[in-house]
Amino acid sequence: MARVDLSIIVAVEYAQQNISAIVEEINLDLHSNVELIICYTDVDKGVPTLLSRHDNIHLIHSENGSRIPHMWRDGIYAAVGDQVAVTTAHCVPSADWVDQLLSLKQSTEVAGVGGVIINDSAASARDWAIYFIRYINYAPPKKAIVADDIAADNALYQRTDIMKHTELLKLGFWEPSFHAEFRHDGKCLKIEPELRVFHQNTYTTRQFFNQRFEHAKEFGLARASSKSLLLKLVLLFLSPILPFVFLSKILRAIRINGHYTKRIIPASPWLMLFLIAWGSGEALGYFNALKTKN
Known part of the structure; x- marks a missing residue:
């Protein structure tokens, strides 16, 4: 595998139906410097059968009972890129998502950059409720600004910033706790509206x-x-x-x-x-x- 500049971590929780679309949009054949780490448990045990063999795709079977932050943690431990992008299988990235991630030039003062999350146009009333609960604060339109918080379901971090808090990471990548630590360290978070994913809920x-x-x-x-x-x-x-x-x-x-x-x-x-x-x-x-x- 070529040099890895970016590690993308996808946590799959009751969302294996979206895996094929996610892999297609990430398109690793056009990004040899990107690795895709897919973390899942037995509730999505069909994940391995949905993936073609690829040197840049790595599967991690997280401990059964793991939630999304625990799967993110497992992916962060395994990542080799200096930068890590995290998302979930309930969000399908835009076609230019990886290019946008690679184009972001973060200064040492910026610990994380988050994008916007757009709801599926075919969403049901229940799906809209889930979207409002989780993502209304990250819905477009947004401006490129410094923010107090970003959604880890569509975010890019410096791995070294995360690894400075290993005791916290053992509990999982619960992003509000890490964001608070980053701010305490004198770093900031930013929103980049061109970094887009589409919420396609598959939770019952x-x-x-x-x-x-x-x-x-x-x-x-x-x-x-x-x-x-x-x-x-x-x-x-x-x-x-x-x-x-x-x-x-x-x-x-x-x-x-x-x-x-x-x-x-x-x-x-x-x-x-x-x-x-x-x-x-x-x-x-x-x-x-x-x-x-x-």
């Missing part, structure tokens, strides 16, 4: 409900573990209002964007269902944190 209702619940449980436990007993109790006490807090933030982001207001009403039942999943999971995380010692 049950799968996404469980995904929200499990992610929230991890988040709640991590957030509260270092807090005092009083603060843990306060967080737990306030957790029932979380779905409504998140709903108000999502609706505000939709209004500010201005392009998707007609999608709100059809998506609303799904929004509430999935936000309840998150609120319940976060509450359980806070409850589990009560058992930890400071």
